[in-house]
Amino acid sequence: MFHAESWGAKVKLFMHILWPIMVTQVGLYAMNLADTIMSGRVSSEDLVGVSMGSGIWMPIITGINGILLAVTPIVSQLMGSGQREGIARAISQALYVSVLIALVVAGIGAVAFLPLLEYMGLTPKVEYIAHQYLLALLIGIIPLFASNVLRYFFDAQGFTRISMYITLLAVPFNVLLNYCLIFGKLGFPALGGIGAGYATAVTYWLVLLVSIATTFKVEAMRSYRLFREWAVPSWKAWKELFVIGIPIGLSIFFEVGIFSVVTLMVGSMFATEVAAGHQIALSFSSLIFMIPLSISMALTIVVGYSVGGERLQHARQYARLGVGGGVGFMALCAVVLYYVRVPIAELYTQEPEVAALAAQFLIFAIFYQISDAAQASLLGVLRGYKDVRLPFVIAFVSYWIIGIPAGYLLSAFTELRAFGFWVGIIIGLTCAAAGFFLRLLKVQRGLKGGAQGLAEAK
Template sequence: MHQTYTLREKIRLFLKLLWPILITQVSYNAMTVVDTMMTGRAGTAQQAGVAVGFNLWMPISIGLGGIILAISPIIGQLLGSGEREKISQAVTQGLYVSLLISVVLITAGVFFLDPVLGLIDIDDPEVYHVAKHYLIAIGFGIIPYFASQVLRYFFDAQGYTGITMKIILLIGLPLNVVLNYLLIFGKLGLPRLGGIGAGAATAVTYWVILFVSILLAARLEVFRSYQLFRRWYRPSLTAWWEQIRIGVPIGLSIFFEASIFSLMTLLVASMFDTVTLAAHQVAMSFSSLMFMMPLSISMTLTIVVAYEVGSRRYDDARQYSVLGVLGALGIMSIGAMLLFFFREPIAYIYNNDRRVIELAAQFFLFAMIYQLSDASQASLQGILRGYKDVTVPFITALIAYWLIGIPSGYWLAQSTGLGPYGFWIGITIGLTCAAIGFFIRLRLVQRRVKQVQIAHAEV
């Protein structure tokens, strides 16, 4: 990370940080896409089971992962303020927190997995079986997943966003594809596990990613001065509290956003047939892949804004904010147009059932609209996290997604002739309300910071 002086320099640095984050996010999401595509070839019920399992795992994993995401603005502001010597302790405490999160989640899974799946009321016993054991298989990768996220944000916050990109792109994704093929279809003498094999493949991949991340953090010259994994700090409740204080609102905001998609999918599973569920999952899977662009912009904004705020260069932070939001909207507008023209060929990649393809193509039309709102809210949240402003956005997300988006989607699907399309309209309504709320909050935060800046200048 370094200071920039012109708009051109800002664009160059932003893109330098962005593209490795984007490739990393796409590669992570591609693991899910591969799961969906390959289990679709194993059977519609297998694909539907993975859809249910993934839509339970995804909001929980990224919601709790939001607590880990607090490492990024913490390190960013430490770098900006010149307190580099405190970074290794922040990372160590982050690893302790990640282990704590993992233990809590695994324990909860032991006691609540069956009751939660029972609430979904899945009619097809094969879908239920696949969903349950897919989640059990994923459970063996929970500890390495959260720990590797700590190291990822340690790399990213310092501007080394290409490290995780190379780990995921060159090792994680290829390994996941190979293991999926072997375990889903039972090749090389391995058992044919169907959708359950996709969960097992993901868990093994998480362990490999963690091992490689530890190796690089300990061995690369640029990180040796931190003495990670050589010098261990004692657990600090004060450090845990700082990360939790910032991370819990971030995690809950992410959870509320992710849950609106997952809950809609689970409601589709309970209200409509397997073909509708499979088509919904196809459209949601590819839409999630497209969302990796605004999500990556959001993560990049958190890094650059936190660095500038830590250095008290508030005008530079504002310039990065405008650059990021406009970039996210522009890129997703182009993506929506491409999706319109290629929606059926894209659906065919996932499933060869003509009924699923035609229905998924219709869902894609609604996805084109909500992605613009999604791009806005994601980039605005990334900016607010850079300011360490997380509590009000958390409340905004709660209201927008759970009190507006989900109820409106359910009502439209249940009480009108829209059927499953009503859920997609509900998603759009919730995301739009969130984007408006985040924009208002950002204006207030920037105005308050400007007043502080003027006061300091007068002194």
């Protein structure tokens, strides 16, 4: 990492950090995509069962993992200010926290998953598949969280290619395991959608082992002596991580949660074919969203590094570069998606009725892409400033007070039916984007007065 002075140098540095993150995010999502597509090839029940399981798993896991995302601004600001000696201690503390959180989530999930699925009123077969899929995923929850701490540690220093190479190793491994466990190939039992859960859990362990090996093998990482020297657990260090991370985690939970709640409501209110079509559209549009999400993560790194080095004008320039680029790219994707929505839907299912419904849902997905890109990139900038508390409130109000109720009302009382939920998502994301933009303007104005200005803005 270095402080780029010209616009050209900033674009080059930003792209150098961004593209490996993008490959990593697309690769990570490809594992979930493979679960959905390959399960759908077994039956609609397997597709919906895995979708319902994912609908519960994703907001919980991504939201709680958002707490660990605090590692990125912490490390990037330490790097920007030249305080490298504090990085190893911060990572050790984050690893302690990751294991603790994983154990708590696993314990709660083992008890709560089945009652939650029973409350949803699913068919017996779909309920069974969803429950067993979730229990299988719990096997990999500790390595999932711990490996993400190491990923953020690599990324925050600008070594985003490390995470990319690890992901490029993990994705084909996961697909091969899916093939074996879902369809019963190479001597393995045919578990259907449940097999996807076991395949993903084993892949999480592979990612952790390779990430740990990287800290020993890569010269730039060896100097930190991770896994050889451990800091004593410190509540003060945990508190710093929680103060930054909990609002980030809750913001992510509220964002991911709106999609998961909609998935669960569609699954319980409408026919299996409608739920399957909805999930196909959501699955593919979420894949596209990995790109603005990657831009958001890259913005957190470069903005945090600039703020740590007291290069406040640089931070503002990176914000304009990232937000404008993210929105522009998603506008282009929306145009392309309109023309290829039918072939995309047919990739997921062999049932014509489900494919036709999925193509209709994808039309609505086109419209929310731009708002989603804007809110994600703006939130990434705010995290670079370590401004996380008010954005959490904005996210909660936009998604849960405005978006979900609007979607339910449109679905229940208009001819839009299940499509009304997607209109609600669009409304919620647009409100969030507007709120984050106004918040960023206030933070940047406050910073004109220096570090004290940031504190006043908060």
